Amino acid sequence: MVICAALSCAGLPAYALDGAAPVPIDGGPLGELNFSAAGDGYFFGQTGSSANPHTSVVGGQPTGAAVDAWMMELHKISGLVQFTVQLAEFQNINLGANRPQDVNGQRFTTGAVRTAYVTLAPEGDFKLSLGQFPSVEGYESVFAFNNPVGLRTVIAAVENSNSRGVQMDYAHGPLAATVLFGDGYDTGVWNYVQFIASDHFDANNTLFVFGAKSLGVTGPNTFAYESGAGPLNGNGSQGQLANVNSNMIGAWYEWKHGNLSLTPEVQFQYTDPIHQYANLVSGGVSDNIPKSTGNFAAALFGEYKFSGTPYSIAGWTEYATSYGSAAQDNWFVAPNAKLVGVTLAPTWQHEHLFARLNAGYMYLLDSGSPSAGYGNSGTGRNQFITTLEFGIVY
Numbered sequence: 522m523v524i525c526a527a528l529s530c531a532g533l534p535a536y537a538l539d540g541a542a543p544v545p546i547d548g549g550p551l552g553e554l555n556f557s558a559a560g561d562g563y564f565f566g567q568t569g570s571s572a573n574p575h576t577s578v579v580g581g582q583p584t585g586a587a588v589d590a591w592m593m594e595l596h597k598i599s600g601l602v603q604f605t606v607q608l609a610e611f612q613n614i615n616l617g618a619n620r621p622q623d624v625n626g627q628r629f630t631t632g633a634v635r636t637a638y639v640t641l642a643p644e645g646d647f648k649l650s651l652g653q654f655p656s657v658e659g660y661e662s663v664f665a666f667n668n669p670v671g672l673r674t675v676i677a678a679v680e681n682s683n684s685r686g687v688q689m690d691y692a693h694g695p696l697a698a699t700v701l702f703g704d705g706y707d708t709g710v711w712n713y714v715q716f717i718a719s720d721h722f723d724a725n726n727t728l729f730v731f732g733a734k735s736l737g738v739t740g741p742n743t744f745a746y747e748s749g750a751g752p753l754n755g756n757g758s759q760g761q762l763a764n765v766n767s768n769m770i771g772a773w774y775e776w777k778h779g780n781l782s783l784t785p786e787v788q789f790q791y792t793d794p795i796h797q798y799a800n801l802v803s804g805g806v807s808d809n810i811p812k813s814t815g816n817f818a819a820a821l822f823g824e825y826k827f828s829g830t831p832y833s834i835a836g837w838t839e840y841a842t843s844y845g846s847a848a849q850d851n852w853f854v855a856p857n858a859k860l861v862g863v864t865l866a867p868t869w870q871h872e873h874l875f876a877r878l879n880a881g882y883m884y885l886l887d888s889g890s891p892s893a894g895y896g897n898s899g900t901g902r903n904q905f906i907t908t909l910e911f912g913i914v915y
Contacts, residue, residue, distance in 0.1 A: 539870060539914070543596065552600055559666045560591035561912025563879075565614075565621050569895025569904040576899040578854055579906070580620030587612070587623045589671070589910070590664045594636070601643060607636035607655075611663045614671070615678040616862045617883025617895075617904045618853045629707055635683055648690040656681035657699050657717040658731050660773045660786050660822065669824045669835035670866040671879040671910045675853040676771075676788050676818040676839065679764060681706055681715065681733070695721040705733065706765040712737035725777040733769040738795060741803045762808050763792040763849050767815075784822040790852070791815030806848035814845030816852040836865040848891065855889025877910040 543555035564586045567579055574581030590611035597603045610624035610633055629635070631653060638652025661668050661677040686703015698718040705713025717731040741762050771788030792814050799809035818841035826833040842859040843852040850856040864881040885902040888894045895901035 542914075544915070548597065551597055553597075555596040555598060556594070557915065558591075558593045559664065559912065559914040560588075561666050561671075561875075561910055562586065562588040563621075563671065563908040563910040565906060565908045567621070567904065567906035569901055571895075571897045571899065573897070574620075576897060577895050577901075578618065578620070578893055578899075579895055579904055580622075582621065585621060587621050589613075589912075590624060590666065592635075592664060601641065603640040603642050603648075605636055605638055605640070606634075608633045609635040609664070611665075611682075613663060613665065613673050613677070614906070614908070615675050615853070616672045616864060616881040616906070617860060617885075618675050618678050621906075621908075629683070630709070631683075631707075638688070646691055646693045650688040650690070651686075653683055653685045654688050654701055654703070655683055657701060657715050658733060658769065659771065659788065660729070660784060665910065666875070666912050666914055669822055670837055670864045670881075671877055671908055672864050672866075672881040672906070674818065674820050674837060674839045674862065675841045675860070676786060676820055679767075679790055679816060679852050680769075680788075683707060684713065684715070685709070686711060686713075697721075705735070705739075708739050708743050708765050710737070710739045710743050712739065727775045728772065729775070730772045731769075732771065733767070735766050735768055735792075738797070739765045741798055741801055741808045762795065762798065762803065763810055763814050763845070763852070766795060767792045780826040780828055782822075782824045785820070786822070787817075787819045789815065789817045808849065810845075810847060810849050812846045814843075814847070814850035814852075814856075816841065816843035818842075831869050831871050832867065833870070834865070834867045836863070838863045842887075843889075851889075854885065855891065855893035857887065858885060858889035858893070859887040860885050873913050873915050875910075875912050875914065877912075878907065879910060880907045881905070 543557045546554045546556050548554040566584045569579050570581055570583045571577035592609040594607040596605050612622055612624045614621055636655055638650045640648050640650040642648045658680040659677055661673050663682050665671040684703040684705050688701045691698045701715040704711050715733045719729045721727045767790050769790040773784055773786035775784045795810040801808040820837050820839035822837040824835040839862050845856050862883040866877055866879045868877040883904045895904045
């Protein structure tokens with residue numbers, strides 16, 4: 522998702538798109554502040570849509586346009602007391618797993634305030650922070666303009682985005698680590714631990730290991746991570762009870778050689794059985810998780826910058842599989858689904874402006890049980906989408 526200050530944003534892509542560069546501002550009695558902003562939108566065309574938008578996983582629009590994300594961020598990164606505030610909205614396209622749609626201010630309980638925390642930074646290697654934080658899980662960001670490709674993998678689809686809690690950061694030489702204890706998945710229930718650690722071996726090789734552990738059971742009535750257009754009203758869709766009570770382990774390795782960067786990533790996530798909500802219903806299905814459920818995914822990201830030009834090219838390929846025995850086990854597309862996907866994204870960037878053509882293809886090796894898919898029948902296994910993306914990073 523988004524790697525925070527302790528890791529110096531080392532997880533952000535190196536070549537395909539240069540992200541927002543902080544602008545120094547004189548904050549008067551607050552000292553020097555850094556401000557950054559970015560935003561993007563796109564036109565899209567896709568196969569696999571349906572005349573009935575509820576039939577196909579990718580919705581009912583074969584063509585259209587949408588705002589993907591916007592962000593404004595203010596940092597104080599010096600002194601004993603520091604802070605970060607970010608206003609943002611985002612609505613990702615996870616290839617083959619959801620439909621293109623505009624950003625939605627009602628998705629989260631905190632509205633457009635996505636990050637807001639205060640940091641105590643004494644001399645030394647440790648920092649302690651309190652507030653709302655970006656997730657430390659995974660290579661890909663929630664913001665398309667921070668990713669090598671404007672289409673995301675399903676690896677990112679099952680991860681946290683933001684959590685309220687307490688965070689401790691450590692950085693010494695090539696080593697860095699972050700531990701975050703808080704609510705996880707914006708539930709408001711503080712029973713979730715996330716961590717990430719990195720070793721920067723040299724200028725061309727860095728290893729990241731991340732994970733998460735649920736320390737209790739979060740019920741469906743406390744869930745507030747609403748992805749629809751309506752008001753926040755509890756656990757709004759099947760599969761989310763498993764997600765917010767999940768455990769995770771994953772890693773990625775960033776290798777660079779000249780203008781080329783390759784990044785393999787793996788991630789495994791699972792949830793133990795949960796029986797106490799079997800008599801409740803969310804999204805039209807029982808909140809019972811009778812057996813252990815989970816998913817595994819692997820991807821390879823590649824990026825290449827053409828020297829002396831404003832052009833670059835990036836892409837990724839992924840494999841993902843899931844398992845379970847109930848509708849709550851819907852990690853992506855459908856319970857027990859298996860898929861492969863591939864993307865390609867040529868990019869043009871001139872200083873703060875960029876344009877990117879994203880093309881992606883998804884094939885369902887298994888459409889799951891109960892099955893889901895693409896097209897008017899909702900059983901199609903092939904989905905292709907292309908987006909023409911425009912944005913600004915500042």
